Amino acid sequence: MGNDSKPKYFTVPIKVIAVIIALMILTRFTFVVYDFIKNPFHEPVALSQEAFKHVMTALILLELFALTLRFLLQEVIDPNLIVITVLTAIGRDLIAINIMEVDYLRIVAIGFIFAIAIAGLYILKKT
Numbered sequence: 001m002g003n004d005s006k007p008k009y010f011t012v013p014i015k016v017i018a019v020i021i022a023l024m025i026l027t028r029f030t031f032v033v034y035d036f037i038k039n040p041f042h043e044p045v046a047l048s049q050e051a052f053k054h055v056m057t058a059l060i061l062l063e064l065f066a067l068t069l070r071f072l073l074q075e076v077i078d079p080n081l082i083v084i085t086v087l088t089a090i091g092r093d094l095i096a097i098n099i100m101e102v103d104y105l106r107i108v109a110i111g112f113i114f115a116i117a118i119a120g121l122y123i124l125k126k127t
Contacts, residue, residue: 015072022068029061056092063088083121090114 036054063085071077090113097107 018068018072022065022072025061025065025068029058029065032058032061053096056096060089060092079124080121083117083124086117087114087121090117 032054036051036058067082067085070081090110093110
């Protein structure tokens with residue numbers, strides 16, 4: 001009896017936290033899409049920097065939501081997929097950076113995150 005009930009004590013809070021994370025991601029995604037719909041194009045009718053950031057943020061949120069749903073439905077955490085998602089999110093963040101208003105501390109932080117993700121991917125592929 002003790003062995004069967006023990007995993008339930010751990011899985012229920014983890015599932016609740018995963019559902020809360022999924023709701024937070026959906027809320028942020030809704031806000032990003034609403035903000036984009038409210039003002040998609042500025043004065044020159046072209047894809048502005050702000051609209052581009054909204055699209056990139058929405059794509060990152062969709063990837064995180066897909067990871068959360070995969071965990072909720074299949075109860076599988078694939079470390080390779082997590083590292084690839086982190087690398088994709090970092091790449092999209094680098095693409096969306098405004099070169100005219102660059103914050104060097106942010107670029108250094110993104111570089112450290114990128115290096116950690118690459119090292120994690122190397123470790124996962126090595127084992």
